[in-house]
Amino acid sequence: MADFKTIDEFAPEGKRVLVRVDFNVPMQDGEVTDSTRIERAAVTLKELMAKGGRVIALSHFGRPKGKAEPAMSLAPIAKALGKALGGKDVVFGEDCIGPKAEAAVGKVGNGGIALLENLRFHAGEEKNNPDFADALAALGDVYVNDAFSSSHRAHASVTGLAERLPAYAGRLMEAELKALGAAVGGADRPVAALVGGAKVSTKLDVLGHLLDKVDLLIIGGGMANTFLHAQGVDVGKSLCEKDLADNARAILDKAKAKNVRIILPEDGVVATRFEQDAENRVVEIGAVGAEEMILDIGPKSIATINEALAGCKTLLWNGPMGAFEVAPFNKGTNAVAQAAAKLTQEGRLQSVAGGGDTVAALAHAGVLEQFSYVSTAGGAFLEFIEGKKLPGVAALAG
Numbered sequence: 344m345a346d347f348k349t350i351d352e353f354a355p356e357g358k359r360v361l362v363r364v365d366f367n368v369p370m371q372d373g374e375v376t377d378s379t380r381i382e383r384a385a386v387t388l389k390e391l392m393a394k395g396g397r398v399i400a401l402s403h404f405g406r407p408k409g410k411a412e413p414a415m416s417l418a419p420i421a422k423a424l425g426k427a428l429g430g431k432d433v434v435f436g437e438d439c440i441g442p443k444a445e446a447a448v449g450k451v452g453n454g455g456i457a458l459l460e461n462l463r464f465h466a467g468e469e470k471n472n473p474d475f476a477d478a479l480a481a482l483g484d485v486y487v488n489d490a491f492s493s494s495h496r497a498h499a500s501v502t503g504l505a506e507r508l509p510a511y512a513g514r515l516m517e518a519e520l521k522a523l524g525a526a527v528g529g530a531d532r533p534v535a536a537l538v539g540g541a542k543v544s545t546k547l548d549v550l551g552h553l554l555d556k557v558d559l560l561i562i563g564g565g566m567a568n569t570f571l572h573a574q575g576v577d578v579g580k581s582l583c584e585k586d587l588a589d590n591a592r593a594i595l596d597k598a599k600a601k602n603v604r605i606i607l608p609e610d611g612v613v614a615t616r617f618e619q620d621a622e623n624r625v626v627e628i629g630a631v632g633a634e635e636m637i638l639d640i641g642p643k644s645i646a647t648i649n650e651a652l653a654g655c656k657t658l659l660w661n662g663p664m665g666a667f668e669v670a671p672f673n674k675g676t677n678a679v680a681q682a683a684a685k686l687t688q689e690g691r692l693q694s695v696a697g698g699g700d701t702v703a704a705l706a707h708a709g710v711l712e713q714f715s716y717v718s719t720a721g722g723a724f725l726e727f728i729e730g731k732k733l734p735g736v737a738a739l740a741g
C-alpha cells in the first residue's frame with residue numbers, strides 16, 4: 344500500500360478537520376435512495392467527532408458545471424447524514440468557501456460537524472484552481488480524504504487540499520485501498536472481469552487496459568451491444584455507440600493476441616418498449632428485430648457466464664448485465680450475481696464489485712453481503728483495477 348498517513352496519526356481534538364467525502368448518492372424527489380456511501384464515510388466522521396474534532400465534510404454532487412444548481416444542493420443530504428451519524432445535528436453551510444462557509448464552520452464545536460454546499464457549484468473545484476483551493480484550505484487545520492470514489496479526479500478538494508494541509512487517509516479510503524489492492528495485486532488466477540452498464544464511451548479504454556490484467560473478460564449490458572455491432576450483428580434499436588466500433592474491434596483483436604477469453608451475449612431479452620413488465624421475448628443474438636432493444640442477457644448467456652465463473656478464482660465486477668432497474672430485465676444481472684455470491688460463500692471465488700449501479704443491482708439481487716468486498720467507487724474502481732495511479736491517493740502519499 345502507498346505510504347500515506349491515516350487518522351491514527353494526528354490528534355483531532357479542537358482541530359478543524361476538512362474531510363473530503365463522496366456524497367454523490369442516488370436521489371429521487373429530494374430523498375436519498377441509497378445511502379451506502381454516506382454510511383461508509385460516517386465511520387470516519389464519527390471517529391473524528393468522538394475524538395473531539397471539529398469536522399467539516401466536503402463533497403460534490405452531480406455535475407453542475409461550476410454553477411449553483413438548486414436541484415444539486417447537498418441540503419437534503421445533510422439530513423441523511425444526521426441519520427447516518429445516529430441523530431446528530433449537522434450544520435449546513437450554504438456555500439463551500441467564503442463568509443457562508445466560515446459562518447457554518449464557526450458554529451461547529453469540538454465533536455460537532457458541518458456539511459458544506461456542493462463543491463462543484465464553483466468552477467475552481469474541477470479546474471483545481473489555486474485560489475479556490477486556498478479558500479477551501481483556509482477553513483481547516485488538517486485534511487482527511489475519505490473519498491476513494493472521487494480520487495480519480497485531480498480536483499481542488501481532492502489533490503489541492505492535500506498539497507496545502509497536513510493530509511491523512513480516512514477509514515473508508517484505507518479499507519478500499521486495502522481490499523482492492525489485495526484483489527488486484529495478489530489476485531488468484533484465473534481472474535475474470537465482468538463489465539456492463541451503459542457508459543460505453545467512458546469504459547472502453549478501461550477494457551483495453553484490463554486485458555493486461557485478466558484471463559477472462561465478460562461484457563454485458565449496453566456495452567455489449569457496441570461490441571456485437573462491431574462484429575456485424577444487427578442490434579436493432581438497442582443502446583449502442585456505433586462510432587466506437589473500431590475501438591471495440593481493436594479490443595477484440597488485443598484480446599485474441601493476449602489469449603484473453605471474451606464472453607459476449609449469445610442471446611438476449613428484447614422488447615420494443617423500455618417499461619416495467621413490457622412485452623418481451625428471448626432471441627438469439629442475430630435475430631433482434633429492427634424495432635427491438637436488447638434489455639438483458641438471455642438464459643444461454645447466463646449459463647455460459649456462470650459456468651465460466653465457476654472456473655475462476657477472482658471476479659472484478661463493474662456494471663449490470665441489463666436494464667436491471669426495470670423488471671423483468673433484471674433477471675440476467677440477478678442470476679449472475681447470485682451465482683457469484685454462491686461461489687464466494689463456498690470459498691471458491693474472491694468477488695469484488697464496484698460502482699453505484701452495480702452496488703444497487705447486487706442489493707436488488709439480495710447478495711450485497713455475500714460478496715467478498717463491495718467498493719463504493721465506480722470510475723475510480725475501474726481506474727484502480729486497470730493499474731492507474733489515482734491522483735487523490737498519490738497526493739496523500741506526497
Ligand code: 3PG
Nearest residue numbers: 365367405492493721722
Ligand atoms: C462517482 O459517482 O463515480 C463519483 O462521485 C465521481 O463522480 P464524477 O464521475 O462526476 O466525477
Ligand code: MG
Nearest residue numbers: 699721722723
Ligand atoms: Mg461516475
